[in-house]
Amino acid sequence: MTPVFPGLWRKIPAAASYQIRCLTGNLRLSSAVFYSTQSPSSDVTVNYSNGLPVITLPLPSRNERCQFTIKPSTTTVGTFLADIKKEDRGIDVVAALSTDHTKFSNSTSMDVLLMNDFKLIINTCMYHVQPPSRDKPFSPDSSEMDTIKTLVHSLYRALHQEEHQLKKEQELLKRRDSLKEQLQPMEQMKSMILTRSDAKTTRLMWNGLALMSTQGGALAWLTWWVYSWDIMEPVTYFITYGSAIAFYAYFVLTKQDYVYPAIRERQLLNYFYKRAETQRFDVNEYNRLRDEFAETEESLRRLQNPLRLGLPIEQLNEKE
Template sequence: GPSFSSAKMPSYNSSRQCSSSSSSSGGSSGTAASGSSGSNIATATAAAAAPQHQQSSSLSTSNVKQEADSEGITLEFKQGLPHLTIPLPSRRELCIFTLRPVTHNVAHLVSMLQTEDRGIDRVVLRTTDGIRIAATASVESLLLADFDLLINDICYRVHVPVQHRATMEEVSDINDVRQLVNKLYAALNVDEHQIARERDVLKEIEDIKAQLVPFEKARVKIVAAAERRTTVLMYCGLGYMALQFGFLARLTWWEYSWDIMEPVTYFVTYGTAIACYAYYVVTKHDFLLPEVWDRQFLLGFHRKARKSGMDVDRYNRLKNRLFDLEADLQRLRDPISLNLPPQHLVKIIAEQAEQGISTKAGPLAVLQQQLKSFIGMKK
């Protein structure tokens, strides 16, 4: 029979691997059945059927290869996207599927095949070694090498063009290109974005400052009253300690003797220690004078704020928001964010420009020029 070599087959076409084996198995089963009638008849039948079996097997092989040529899978790249042409088993017609290497995966390809042809029950993708490819594998990784596509019971070999196979160097080059594009986009659009963001921040800062004006007026009065109250309490404590010192001194040197007043002073000292410990138990803070001042000031401030009707919680929220906005504004105006040199480098560059030193020279040349100008030597 006619033979079809692999060189005559179009590129990227597939071959059915199961049909030729089925035809050869059918021929062998027919030979075995004819041999079961008897030994003499089996020998004659086998001798007569041998050329017929060879002819039928060659014809079946040629038919399979002809079907593979007409219904094979082709993979082409058009405008950077892979176009996979697959024969549909139900309608016996070709269908082109456009794949996206980055966003699509094997599951998308299987879904597109089953949606296009309802007669497809099973779609499996395997490597050339027979290892199944997971449904979550991306099309980009699938196109790195040749693979087998099994539709129902038909197996196709898909050949990926060599010039379109991505290597590790190309992948790294693609990443470099992506980074370059991101930097280019940032360089072209970051100024407009920062200006718009700065305008919004300034507008919100002005709004918050307008809301804080009545709070600030009330706060000034309340702070003055709280400080006055705290100062009075501190002077009262000082007066109490001075009065206690004078009273004990009067009893020690005028009314009684030291031997009688010594136990009294001991208990007075121990009572003061008990009072300090009680302060810690109640307030959970040590009896330190700065902390005592802050505590009394806050107590007086909140008491006066409640009497005057000032919303301290809203005032604190506005102040915190104002602090965050000012920090954002400072960050937006940062020279590093604007791709500008820092302030200390700006001063150095300005000094070098005044001295006529070229900033395009290397650091060693700049240092040599500075040393020469410092020593007083000429070039």
């Protein structure tokens, strides 16, 4: 296909009956550009190789033909036209039109473009392209393609599963060793803080027992040696009622029953967090490392047991 040169137009008389149509409207081009057309054009061909369409077209700058292999399911018209301009820097205008001179958008799939005849404009040349007929458009979601993908995936897994397992096991072992190094100093600090907090909590429990024993002894002394029971009975009643109010206030504030093991655990955690803040012990970071270490141990256990390799973690936990 030979483009029309401006010099040839000067030889045509002004009164000639030729009518030159310039494509405008949807295609935003300069009104001074003219196109030489053939219908159909033999310069641009579409063939199928290994199931993929191959478009062969001429490059104006180098005067040579170039092939473009298209993936219809992923390639768009904009990508195809951009590839043409990248291949030849001398191309200023490139566009794809339908047979009724309607421009295709850049987001149109090449599978749609190749379903019917279309026109390809390169600089001042227009080519009428006739793709070979197909029974149905290419569909990557077809059941046949899904079956092939499944077979390829199964074959790859069978050939590389052992190698992948060994590589994954080495990565998990390195990750576990790294987590151990990070956790070791934190474990020592946590053990020290927990020991001191436990000792302080135990002292608090013994102090409570001592206070209750002292209170009981004082009430007995006042009842039998100082006053009579008639005088001390209202006193003991209000002391008991005040204790009931204190227990109820504890429930209102903590939303927990006044149970001694729960109280001791709560007080232990209170002392632990206070001392951890004083010692600059990051409890959140410690918990994150512990969770990550547990996940790594679980992954190693699953990886080293081939019978459980394909089972999800939820099923493993339920069986155990």
